[in-house]
Amino acid sequence: MNNIYLRLFYTFFKIGAFTFGGGWAMIALIQREVVDKHRWVSKEEFVDMLAVAQSLPGILAVNFSVAIGDRLRGFKGSLVSALGTILPSFIIILAIAIFLTPDTIKENETLNSIFKGIRPAVVALIVAPVLTTAKAAKINLKTVVIPIAVALLIYSGIPYVSNPIVYIILGGIGGYIYHTWRLSKEKQGKQ
Amino acid sequence: MNIYIKLILTYLKLGLFGFGGGYAMLSLIQQEVVQRHGWISLSEFTDIVAISQMTPGPIGINSATYIGYTITGGSVLGAVAATAAVVIPPYVIMLYASHFVRKHQESPLIKGVFMGLRPVVVGLIASAALLLMNKENFGSEMAECIKSILICTVTFFFAYFTKIHPIMLIIAAGLAGYFIF
Numbered sequence: 426m427n428n429i430y431l432r433l434f435y436t437f438f439k440i441g442a443f444t445f446g447g448g449w450a451m452i453a454l455i456q457r458e459v460v461d462k463h464r465w466v467s468k469e470e471f472v473d474m475l476a477v478a479q480s481l482p483g484i485l486a487v488n489f490s491v492a493i494g495d496r497l498r499g500f501k502g503s504l505v506s507a508l509g510t511i512l513p514s515f516i517i518i519l520a521i522a523i524f525l526t527p528d529t530i531k532e533n534e535t536l537n538s539i540f541k542g543i544r545p546a547v548v549a550l551i552v553a554p555v556l557t558t559a560k561a562a563k564i565n566l567k568t569v570v571i572p573i574a575v576a577l578l579i580y581s582g583i584p585y586v587s588n589p590i591v592y593i594i595l596g597g598i599g600g601y602i603y604h605t606w607r608l609s610k611e612k613q614g615k616q
Numbered sequence: 617m618n619i620y621i622k623l624i625l626t627y628l629k630l631g632l633f634g635f636g637g638g639y640a641m642l643s644l645i646q647q648e649v650v651q652r653h654g655w656i657s658l659s660e661f662t663d664i665v666a667i668s669q670m671t672p673g674p675i676g677i678n679s680a681t682y683i684g685y686t687i688t689g690g691s692v693l694g695a696v697a698a699t700a701a702v703v704i705p706p707y708v709i710m711l712y713a714s715h716f717v718r719k720h721q722e723s724p725l726i727k728g729v730f731m732g733l734r735p736v737v738v739g740l741i742a743s744a745a746l747l748l749m750n751k752e753n754f755g756s757e758m759a760e761c762i763k764s765i766l767i768c769t770v771t772f773f774f775a776y777f778t779k780i781h782p783i784m785l786i787i788a789a790g791l792a793g794y795f796i797f
Contacts, residue, residue, distance in 0.1 A: 442672050443783045449744035451674075453775060454782045461779075476733040477713055479740060482635050483706020484676040491710040496718075503711060511703060514673020518681040519695050521667060531666050535794065540670050542793015543786055544753040545764040549771035550782055551745040555738060557776075562734035575739025580746045589743070590635050592736045600732015604724055 429498060430505045436463065437490045437509030445540075446547040448485030453550040455486075456557065459493055466496065468561035475558070480593045486510050571596075619688055620697055626653065627680055627701035634676060634706070641676050649679075655687040676702055763796050 436458050444451040459465050478488035487510055494506030521530065530536060564572065575592045626648050634641040649655045668678040677699060684698025720726045754764040767789055774780050
């Protein structure tokens with residue numbers, strides 16, 4: 426497959442077809458395909474794109490595919506990648522809605538035991554990118570407090586405190602203030 | 617008002633205000649389609665969530681496709697309309713955001729914001745993992761829980777230390793589940 430559009434579509438179709446358990450479970454898969462295999466973006470860029478995709482409304486996986494597609498081939502690239510991500514779930518859910526009733530799926534014992542195996546694996550597939558993105562984000566002993574605090578506060582379930590948007594906004598503002606402060610200190614040092 | 621127009625407006629709104637990924641969106645979707653419009657009952661909604669967990673893909677798309685199809689009386693056009701509506705607003709926003717970020721990559725504003733966002737993103741992924749370590753994913757009985765923890769640990773080992781593709785790990789975990797549960 427030499428055509429980049431076909432490759433983008435195929436890659437995101439594969440990602441869309443094999444992720445169970447929502448957008449977070451997709452991160453490991455996207456990272457493997459987009460960073461390790463195709464080398465479309467670097468590890469560091471991957472974390473930055475994840476930051477944008479997560480900070481904006483919408484479905485994380487779709488947002489992410491739009492960012493990658495656009496980065497490689499502009500609007501057309503983003504269209505192809507987004508369609509690739511959306512189509513597998515669209516086709517499967519439509520087929521279920523047309524041909525089956527929810528109960529046939531929910532009460533199928535084979536499917537149930539298969540999914541009992543898949544669910545804990547999906548959790549593992551979300552833990553692994555915590556470590557790889559921490560490395561890419563150059564988290565050190567001093568800054569490791571931030572992700573730990575953010576994770577625990579969101580996990581706490583306390584109203585408002587557990588809202589992820591709070592930390593995205595605080596992180597953005599805090600980063601900007603810190604960066605400006607450091608720049609001005611560097612300037613003073615030079616004078 | 618025409619059901620299609622209502623459907624599209626509702627999913628445009630869900631796409632526009634659905635922050636924080638699939639599970640965070642669920643309560644918002646429930647509010648709209650169950651409480652506000654009464655398109656489906658709460659138990660039907662729970663069914664859709666269960667199916668979404670057993671089929672691949674983002675939960676936001678799955679629910680849009682399913683509800684779009686059922687409430688228009690089994691019309692594929694309804695499924696297309698709801699799915700497109702939930703995707704298009706964030707698509708446009710994301711496209712503009714990517715361009716903006718690329719254009720101003722070197723500005724102190726963007727550099728600083730990203731510097732602060734990076735550790736937060738790591739925390740967000742960690743919180744997603746923590747939140748999923750629950751009864752729904754690991755089972756409530758002792759024996760089931762131990763088997764689940766075993767699958768989780770082994771999968772983590774292979775995911776982190778080897779280059780085996782995550783898709784292969786999901787297939788292997790499904791097979792393991794088939795034999796041990």
